[in-house]
Amino acid sequence: MRTQPTPCDTGSTQASDGQIVYMNGNDKILVSQLAVQYRAVQALRDVNLVIHPGRVVGIIGPNGAGKSTLLQAMLGLVPANHGTVRLGNAPLADQLSRVAYVPQRSQIDWTYPATVWDVVMMGRVRKTGWFRRFSAPSRHLAAAALERVGMSAYRDRPIGQLSGGQQQRVFLARSLAQEADVYCFDEPFVGIDQKTQDVIFQIFHELAQAGKVVVVINHDLGESITHFDDLILLNTELIASGPREQVLSPENLYRAYGGKVVFHQGEAA
């Protein structure tokens, strides 16, 4: 969560080039032959890829390409018909305490009677354990996460009274409070302001520098795409994955989007 060494970075060592390398955080995700079928519809076909820690990774593709399905199937939130997903040397679905996931904004009922603080503290539920109250260190961690996204002043606000960008920042704070090794975000930039987008990308890059896996579904090919290190280009099957410039070749884009890609790019920018 931080690039500067601090007393609570107990799991890190100082590498020779001055970068922090987390002991625990640098497992990669290995997806092999992943396939998902919803009744008669094949949503995802035979996806093989590697997601490296230390990179901000974007999942892109046209509407209905299976971007959310890929992320949810990786975490076991939707059942896969076939394939395996591993983090380090064990199945990812067995290590969900190492995962922080932020769903699409439309998945959330924003009229729910909860405050910003309630939502951020949800990030500490799993680590706190059954039948226990939140500890003082947990509260400090949540407060620090809220501070990091610049939302401390809104602590006691009902979540329904926030703007879309503020709501997204609160969810980002929740994921930071989870102290995860794998961070997954489903379309975090939909309907938010430029300032919030900059804040969020900055934090993504800090997480990546700290050796975390950062996977982000992105909804367009506009300016925001330039902030990603690696891309996964999807259209029911994997079109390409790897460093951004390689993935964004005209040939790959044509295979994913058909002839409409130039139009999309112009519209999104």
Added chain:
Amino acid sequence: MWHALLEPLQYEFMQRSLVIAILVGLICAVVGSYLMVQRLALLGDAISHSVLPGLAIAFMIGANIFVGAFIAGVFSTMAIAWIRARSPIKEDAAMGIVFSAFFALGVTLITLIQKDNKIDLNHFLFGNILGVTRQEVLDTALISAFVLLVVVLLYKELLFYTFDSLGAQAAGLPVNLLNFGLMVLIALTIVASMKTVGVILVLALLITPGATAYLLVQRLHNVMLLGAGIGITASVSGMYLSYFYNVPSGPAIVLVVSGLFLLALLFSPTQGVFTYPAAKQGEPLLWRELRGLWRG
């Protein structure tokens, strides 16, 4: 006035009624708040209508009717989930199908057995708070203690799950187990409330106190606490109305709680119809509201 309210309490049956009114008002509001925030009001209705056949069968074979009702209630939620999983039927349709089928079976069975037994269908449909037995008060107290204990112990997990089930599942919480636990709590609460409000109207005691509180406070535990106060007020008032005017306790309780809801809807400081948004100068309130309805 105090004398008029305290005087009936010298009777033992009124003391029993008071205890059960407080317990039922409390747990219905607490558990019902989960139904409200998950938009599952119809599920509460479905479970409450579905307990009847279990009750009747338990009575026939001489078992505890609360246990029978509880089993039927849980069974109905499993039937709904099964239809939804194994067919393209949507959840609300599945609920409608299951609960009307269970209810019809229950009414048929009870009508058949009530001819030669001292069992009155109306008491289960509309409540008969003045007729509760000592054993029923004890059962209700045990159920209430269990329900409240579970809500307190699992509060943070249930908050996470009911707010963001995907996020909770991705964090590794056993969401199916939490959901099933919630269904069990709802079924238990309904069974405990059967004699007080009756199965047809118990939904009002589950949903309305929480909904009223939701117009006034903004965190789930406050919704539950204030809702419990509203629920208890309504069920105790309903008990007295039933005593003084000889009306079924269920409808009396529901009329009181609905009145409280209407008050909050009109006068809530933050979102009341009369208080927010401030009426424009010279525009009659009724006209503004009607125009709002027309525009959608």
